[in-house]
Amino acid sequence: MINVTDKAKSRIEELRQTEGYSPEHNIRVSVKGGGCSGLMYDLHFDNTTKETDEVFEDKGVKIFVDKKSLLYLLGTTLDFSDGLNGKGFQFVNPNATRTCGCGESFAI
Numbered sequence: 001m002i003n004v005t006d007k008a009k010s011r012i013e014e015l016r017q018t019e020g021y022s023p024e025h026n027i028r029v030s031v032k033g034g035g036c037s038g039l040m041y042d043l044h045f046d047n048t049t050k051e052t053d054e055v056f057e058d059k060g061v062k063i064f065v066d067k068k069s070l071l072y073l074l075g076t077t078l079d080f081s082d083g084l085n086g087k088g089f090q091f092v093n094p095n096a097t098r099t100c101g102c103g104e105s106f107a108i
Contacts, residue, residue: 001056004059004063008061008089026046027078028044028046028064029041031068031073050064053066063078073093
């Protein structure tokens with residue numbers, strides 16, 4: 001399961017509207033190689049599911065995750081921060097053993 005905070009939900013809804021996406025566009029979260037710590041998150045709108053996707057829904061937000069990425073993301077919470085220390089989506093991942101200073105990459 002991937003959880004979504006209220007702040008992340010609000011920002012997703014705002015972005016969906018301002019960027020012209022339809023309500024059928026949901027969130028796709030995946031993990032790719034790269035970044036300072038070896039793995040990094042990818043987050044974008046998508047309106048198609050693949051046969052191998054897992055689909056989660058929290059607070060009315062549907063999230064598509066491919067099976068490979070799911071192993072790294074189980075139990076993760078998607079949050080949004082607009083504070084002085086950084087602005088953007090943040091992943092609170094209990095599986096990560098190390099994260100980089102910018103918070104965009106991690107290691108397991």
